Amino acid sequence: MVSLQDLNTSKKITWCPGCGNFGIIAAFKGALVELGLERERVVVVSGIGCHGKMADYVNVNSFHGIHGRVLPVATGIKLANSGLTVFGFSGDADCYDEGWDHFCHAIRRNVDITLIVHNNMVLGLTTGQTTATSQTGFRTKSTPFGAAVPPLNPIAHAIVSHGTFVARGFSGDPKHLQGLIVQAARHRGFGYIDVFQPCVTFNYLNTYEWFRQRIYKLEETGHDAGNRWKALEKSFEWGDRIPIGIFYKEERPTFNDNFPQLKDKTxxxxxxxxxxxxxxxxxMS
Ligand SMILES: Cc1ncc(C[n+]2csc(CCOP(=O)(O)OP(=O)(O)O)c2C)c(N)n1
Ligand code: SF4
Ligand SMILES: [Mg+2]
Structure with missing residues (x-):
């Protein structure tokens, strides 16, 4: 069984002090310990961006891929060896801009992996430009007059793409996020968690305080996570009150289940x- 200590690496952490990524890494390490997984059986796949450094900072098998391609790599690993527990770590630009096509299709295939998106609503590593989830009017060096187009709603997209585990967390509440990661990993199918991750250096709008004033937990309101329509309705809630927790969950065959060669075999x-x-x-020649 892995311990928190075993999961540390010798790499110097270069995230800005106070970055929301610290909450995500703490939640993830806590989840690995809670799940009782062997380090050798866990794989982290990360994209390009500040979030991508997860591959360097957690002492498990890891693949730091190219921008936007977390899901094809994670899918390939799971197809090749279904005995591994595969976690993808992506950013809002990595997943919802460059990697958007992979997102919808991996979800509907129900590949048995977990995807955690560090959604800071900005391009962090490239020093602050808008992404698909930046709020309308958000001023950056790429949008000096404010972002003109409305943001994507990734939770709603995941639900209509036949997602079987659709959740949202907040890196300012790592204990709650840890619980979501554990449930997503135990879910047989695609476990998707969008995580509000404040970028304290480039996103002056969506701060810890901004989220704390708005977020509430779905599980404390009696939300029925088995009801797709209710989940979709909740996914559109934005403004003074923003839900986190599990929006939707269902059981259906995984991608590997569709292939007799892969079902129950690696x-x-x-x-x-x-x-x-x-x-x-x-x-072929
Ligand atoms: C193919 C390709 N296109 C563009 C880039 C430039 N680039 C580097 S990181 C990045 C995105 C970072 O934003 P996000 O995915 O939100 O991650 P964050 O840094 O906010 O964690 C981009 C566009 C790249 N490295 N490769
Ligand atoms: S630029 Fe933003 S996302 Fe990147 S490490 Fe700094 S605070 Fe975190
Ligand atoms: Mg980002």
């Missing part, structure tokens, strides 16, 4: 010594 464990790869390559 590709990496299959015998390939009798497969003649030369013949396959020749047929």
């Amino acid at each position: 590709l990496e464990g299959m015998q390939i010594d009798k497969v003649n790869v030369d013949l396959i390559l020749q047929s």
Whole structure:
């Protein structure tokens, strides 16, 4: 069983002091301990951005991919070895801009992985430009007169894309977020958590205080997470009150379940010594 200590790496953490990423990493490490997973059986895949450094800071198998491509890599790993527990860490630009097409399709495929999106509503690493979730009117160096177009609603998109576990957390409440990560990882299928992650350096609008004044927990209101329409209705709630927690949850077959070759088997464990790869390559030449 892994301990919190085992999960530290020797890498110097270069996130700005007070960054919301600290809450996410604490919640994730706590979740790995709570899940009782072996480090060797866990894989972290991260994108490009401040969030991408998760791959360096948690002592498990990791793949720091290219911008927007967390989900194809995570899907490939899960297909190759379904015995691994795979976590994707993406940013709002990484997932909802550059990686948007992968987001909708991985969700509807119900690949059995967990995706955690560090949603700071800004491009952090490239020093503060708007993303798909930046609020209308948000002034940055790329939008000196304020963002003109309305933001995407990723929670609503996940629900209509047949998401089977759709949740939102807040990095200012790591204990609550830890609980969501544990439930998403235990969920058989695509566990998706959008996390409000204040960027204290470039997002002066969506601060810890801004979120604390607005957020409330769905589970404290008797929300029925099995009701897709109610979940969709809740996903549009924005303004003075913003919900966090599990919006929607259902059970349905995972992507691997669709393939008899993969159901209850792992590709990496299959015998390939009798497969003649030369013949396959020749047929393509
Ligand atoms: C293919 C490609 N396009 C653009 C970039 C430039 N780039 C680096 S990080 C980044 C996005 C960072 O924003 P986000 O995903 O929100 O992550 P954050 O830094 O906020 O955690 C971009 C566009 C890149 N590295 N590769
Ligand atoms: S730029 Fe923003 S997101 Fe990046 S480390 Fe600093 S506070 Fe965090
Ligand atoms: Mg961002």
